[in-house]
Amino acid sequence: MSTTYERTIRFADVDGAGFLFFANYLVLCHEAYEASLLGAGIELRKFFGENRLLIPIMKVQAQYLGPLQSGDRARIELTATAVGDNAFGLSYRIVHLGATEKLVGIARTDHTAIDIQTLERKALPANFAAWLKSAGPAATAP
Amino acid sequence: MSTTYERTIRFADVDGAGFLFFANYLVLCHEAYEASLLGAGIELRKFFGENRLLIPIMKVQAQYLGPLQSGDRARIELTATAVGDNAFGLSYRIVHLGATEKLVGIARTDHTAIDIQTLERKALPANFAAWLKSAGPAATAP
Amino acid sequence: MSTTYERTIRFADVDGAGFLFFANYLVLCHEAYEASLLGAGIELRKFFGENRLLIPIMKVQAQYLGPLQSGDRARIELTATAVGDNAFGLSYRIVHLGATEKLVGIARTDHTAIDIQTLERKALPANFAAWLKSAGPAATAP
Amino acid sequence: MSTTYERTIRFADVDGAGFLFFANYLVLCHEAYEASLLGAGIELRKFFGENRLLIPIMKVQAQYLGPLQSGDRARIELTATAVGDNAFGLSYRIVHLGATEKLVGIARTDHTAIDIQTLERKALPANFAAWLKSAGPAATAP
Numbered sequence: 001m002s003t004t005y006e007r008t009i010r011f012a013d014v015d016g017a018g019f020l021f022f023a024n025y026l027v028l029c030h031e032a033y034e035a036s037l038l039g040a041g042i043e044l045r046k047f048f049g050e051n052r053l054l055i056p057i058m059k060v061q062a063q064y065l066g067p068l069q070s071g072d073r074a075r076i077e078l079t080a081t082a083v084g085d086n087a088f089g090l091s092y093r094i095v096h097l098g099a100t101e102k103l104v105g106i107a108r109t110d111h112t113a114i115d116i117q118t119l120e121r122k123a124l125p126a127n128f129a130a131w132l133k134s135a136g137p138a139a140t141a142p
Numbered sequence: 143m144s145t146t147y148e149r150t151i152r153f154a155d156v157d158g159a160g161f162l163f164f165a166n167y168l169v170l171c172h173e174a175y176e177a178s179l180l181g182a183g184i185e186l187r188k189f190f191g192e193n194r195l196l197i198p199i200m201k202v203q204a205q206y207l208g209p210l211q212s213g214d215r216a217r218i219e220l221t222a223t224a225v226g227d228n229a230f231g232l233s234y235r236i237v238h239l240g241a242t243e244k245l246v247g248i249a250r251t252d253h254t255a256i257d258i259q260t261l262e263r264k265a266l267p268a269n270f271a272a273w274l275k276s277a278g279p280a281a282t283a284p
Numbered sequence: 285m286s287t288t289y290e291r292t293i294r295f296a297d298v299d300g301a302g303f304l305f306f307a308n309y310l311v312l313c314h315e316a317y318e319a320s321l322l323g324a325g326i327e328l329r330k331f332f333g334e335n336r337l338l339i340p341i342m343k344v345q346a347q348y349l350g351p352l353q354s355g356d357r358a359r360i361e362l363t364a365t366a367v368g369d370n371a372f373g374l375s376y377r378i379v380h381l382g383a384t385e386k387l388v389g390i391a392r393t394d395h396t397a398i399d400i401q402t403l404e405r406k407a408l409p410a411n412f413a414a415w416l417k418s419a420g421p422a423a424t425a426p
Numbered sequence: 427m428s429t430t431y432e433r434t435i436r437f438a439d440v441d442g443a444g445f446l447f448f449a450n451y452l453v454l455c456h457e458a459y460e461a462s463l464l465g466a467g468i469e470l471r472k473f474f475g476e477n478r479l480l481i482p483i484m485k486v487q488a489q490y491l492g493p494l495q496s497g498d499r500a501r502i503e504l505t506a507t508a509v510g511d512n513a514f515g516l517s518y519r520i521v522h523l524g525a526t527e528k529l530v531g532i533a534r535t536d537h538t539a540i541d542i543q544t545l546e547r548k549a550l551p552a553n554f555a556a557w558l559k560s561a562g563p564a565a566t567a568p
Contacts, residue, residue: 012450015437021437
């Protein structure tokens with residue numbers, strides 16, 4: 001079941017051509033990730049401190065399928081996929097909401113949990129693993 | 143009646159000391175302004191184009207009374223005051239929401255409407271003036 | 285011959301973990317692109333207006349190989365590759381400068397020129413094509 | 427003697443009207459502050475850690491006198507004034523460089539040094555005090 005996040009593109013989010021700056025599509029994606037985590041009671045900064053780990057992004061991919069302008073409303077749909085016990089991928093669909101919905105971007109970020117001291121890979125705590133599962137793709141019926 | 147806007151401080155909003163970067167308090171204030179306008183059906187970019195005007199900010203003042211960290215929830219309270227027919231001031235209170243509420247900043251921005259071509263002062267259209275009134279200080283009982 | 289751009293990571297560029305926010309690696313890359321273009325006398329905003337075209341980014345890929353913190357100095361190396369007469373790719377190497385140099389990220393952005401009205405693909409003007417060539421990979425000796 | 431900092435306004439720095447977003451004038455000012463400190467061997471993040479203090483901004487004031495667009499070159503002139511041994515003000519002039527120079531903004535930030543644990547006011551270390559002096563107003567000849 002993917003989780004969703006909505007927000008309005010703001011006056012400061014655009015670039016010199018008047019469109020959402022390409023890097024800000026990824027800012028929106030990270031906001032969706034943070035919002036979904038917060039919904040599960042996980043705030044990244046505290047979580048990192050309490051669990052003595054970091055979850056850096058290792059890789060990003062995005063495709064831009066349409067523009068967004070300030071005042072536009074966008075929905076970000078996030079789907080998580082665990083990769084073993086210490087890594088995961090997040091897939092995002094960015095949808096322009098309006099009279100009709102239009103897919104304006106897709107993105108994926110790959111994350112790996114590491115120990116804050118040793119920087120070695122480290123298993124994700126149970127609450128984070130539970131969030132990953134809850135934000136995973138819907139189970140297909142048998 | 144002031145209008146309010148809430149949002150969570152995000153992972154990217156903080157500075158090297160871990161606190162909301164000072165300029166981002168003002169970004170929050172402008173978000174509150176945009177959100178309140180949108181609630182009245184006014185989107186700045188389209189509004190500027192349709193009315194051939196700009197409303198630059200002429201002056202900013204802010205006082206910082208407390209920190210905000212990522213994951214913190216803030217409410218911005220906006221109160222508008224018209225200054226003649228072509229200028230206005232916006233006052234903001236930034237409140238950290240939590241077990242108790244704490245005022246962490248106050249700010250004010252001064253705006254003047256100008257013609258997009260001549261850059262001369264220009265009266266604000268009726269719908270904007272109506273928004274200013276609706277976001278104004280509550281009338282005091284007689 | 286790749287073109288290079290250097291700048292210091294700033295206090296506002298980091299995230300809640302204290303490291304350069306992942307989307308800001310891409311902001312750095314775009315800065316390197318803009319700086320290199322400016323060196324060739326091309327400023328994107330004016331260029332778009334004068335040539336009635338846009339050059340949206342269609343795709344982004346990035347790999348993160350190491351962290352950057354505020355105060356760190358980074359060099360971005362950009363190499364351009366034309367794809368026909370209306371598209372190009374930019375490859376970036378992000379290097380942390382210090383006692384020793386360390387590659388902390390690689391990225392690639394894919395761009396396509398389109399007509400500002402029809403949104404159809406449109407050939408890049410000669411000065412831009414010349415810049416692409418100048419920022420291309422060094423010719424290998426025979 | 428004021429210290430100066432220059433940089434080009436970038437494609438991502440502008441707002442939906444195509445001009446440097448008002449909060450980004452203050453970002454430029456803070457960049458000038460950081461750059462000047464770095465020139466004196468002081469990097470804020472390390473400095474805060476090593477000296478167990480923070481130097482939050484308590485107050486900001488800015489006046490906007492003209493627009494800046496992407497591609498424009500700006501110079502920020504910073505002048506520091508110590509206020510006792512634990513506080514200081516920074517005044518900024520933001521100048522648009524071009525065929526002629528034009529003052530497009532002035533700003534002032536007020537800073538107070540506090541202990542990172544107690545949050546009580548704390549005297550600035552000698553190297554910071556020396557920087558303040560070096561960035562102070564030029565002595566007038568008798």
